[in-house]
Amino acid sequence: MNNIIFVNIDTQVDFIESKGKLPVPHAEAIKPELKKLTEIAEKNNIKVINTCDWHNDNSAELSNEPDYINTFPEHCMKDTEGAKFIDETNPKHPFIIDYDSNVLIEDAIQHRNIIIRKDKFDVFAGNPHSDSLFERFQEHIFIVYGVAENVCVNFAVKGLLSRGKEVYIVQEATKALPNIESTVESWKENGARMINLNDVETIITSYIQQNILGGTDLVNYNGDILKRDLT
Numbered sequence: 001m002n003n004i005i006f007v008n009i010d011t012q013v014d015f016i017e018s019k020g021k022l023p024v025p026h027a028e029a030i031k032p033e034l035k036k037l038t039e040i041a042e043k044n045n046i047k048v049i050n051t052c053d054w055h056n057d058n059s060a061e062l063s064n065e066p067d068y069i070n071t072f073p074e075h076c077m078k079d080t081e082g083a084k085f086i087d088e089t090n091p092k093h094p095f096i097i098d099y100d101s102n103v104l105i106e107d108a109i110q111h112r113n114i115i116i117r118k119d120k121f122d123v124f125a126g127n128p129h130s131d132s133l134f135e136r137f138q139e140h141i142f143i144v145y146g147v148a149e150n151v152c153v154n155f156a157v158k159g160l161l162s163r164g165k166e167v168y169i170v171q172e173a174t175k176a177l178p179n180i181e182s183t184v185e186s187w188k189e190n191g192a193r194m195i196n197l198n199d200v201e202t203i204i205t206s207y208i209q210q211n212i213l214g215g216t217d218l219v220n221y222n223g224d225i226l227k228r229d230l231t
């Protein structure tokens with residue numbers, strides 16, 4: 001295992017598929033990129049933290065008169081088809097962390113695929129175990145993708161940045177809701193970096209080389225230092 005964690009945000013049927021209950025416009029278009037990231041993770045034995053909207057009739061963000069900013073119509077109801085991950089990202093043999101049950105984080109981190117179910121936009125607010133899970137990964141970089149860029153991805157990115165994490169967002173593998181302002185500029189201002197799929201492979205290759213050679217910075221195609229080696 002290496003020091004890279006993928007964070008797959010809410011790539012569920014109701015959000016991605018046009019037939020879903022709350023589809024992010026044009027989200028089906030990023031399926032090939034999502035599939036590629038899933039394959040890269042499997043091939044390189046990279047841990048994936050998969051967040052998952054998992055609502056019930058009492059969920060605060062659900063409304064019959066939604067404003068599509070703070071409240072939304074019914075979606076990703078627990079145990080329904082719409083709450084499943086799409087085929088392109090479906091986590092193999094996952095450890096599931098529910099928000100209303102006790103789990104041992106020690107058990108969770110033994111698995112390559114971890115699912116965090118959440119009842120809020122924000123993974124850190126929507127599951128009491130999120131903080132202790134992410135805390136376990138102190139020397140890691142987080143590569144984030146999924147939907148919707150300006151809602152749940154935004155909460156995850158900001159939550160990671162505020163906890164001092166190093167965050168990269170795969171811009172080809174995320175989609176925003178059209179009626180809410182883009183969050184990309186504020187991410188960059190707070191130290192996150194937008195990358196593409198090629199950069200992901202470069203980062204992984206650099207990490208492997210770094211582990212073999214030691215003492216090298218992690219750089220991207222442009223020669224920008226992505227992670228400074230402090231040894």
Ligand SMILES: [Zn+2]
Nearest residue numbers: 053061076120
């Ligand atoms: Zn939701």
